[in-house]
Amino acid sequence: MAVALMAMATSLTGCGNGDAPAVPPVAPEAPAVTAEAVGPAAVVVAAPTPTPRTSGLPAFATPYPDSRPTGAQTAANGPDGPGGILSFTTEADPDTVVAWYRQKAEAAGLSSVMAMNQGKARAYGATAADNAATSLRVVADPVDDGSTSVQLTWSVGR
Template sequence: AAPAAATTAAAAPAAPGAPVFAVVYPGGAVSGPATVAQGPDGPGGILSFTTDAAPEAVIAFYRQRAEAAGLASVMAMNQGEARAYGAAAEDGSGKLLRVVATPVENGPTSVQLDWTAGG
């Protein structure tokens, strides 16, 4: 298991005002600004970035952050080398996190993060 410091480490928000669970993986290289929008369950967005970390490490990081923020794991999927994870609030607030981490042959892991901050 990762040390507890990994979950509390200062990580850059995925976008200005993004919830605590929607952050850029430490050391991640963002390809451009997040696409953000206002939805029925509050503001949300999508962010793509790359990291040298393995998909399993990326998913573990987001699972810890989501659970620390009170979200419950609702989906986990392994397809080949790719990993996907989803978490949602159980309190009806609409908070949601989805992460897909896909290894690129001879390259970094490609990550797509999307979230809803809740109403």
């Protein structure tokens, strides 16, 4: 599994290009804080962490609904166009996550080029038929707490 993640992550290595405009990083928004009255005193409770903002991301690479970021988005620009990596967790199972991204990729005109099942982990990849520099790769792996850890890499070719 680690090899698959490294291979996908290194596909974006070396994408720096000083002439290309910067892709804005997608940072998780701070959780809202609310106060609940409990007897004579109020208790401060943090609201659930929201799904990261999606500005600057292609429609096929938006974070899964109700996901929780596990790190900041890594974004880069290269001669073939912008790209990035998102990492997050979700309560959805790996098959559901991959099916959701497959639907988004196909709706955006990408074609499936890779699927992998290794134990309970799932991986999926798609590219645009007219521009292989436009791509999506998803690795969804269940974790011990019952959630699914997801790493998503994307690029948009010029």
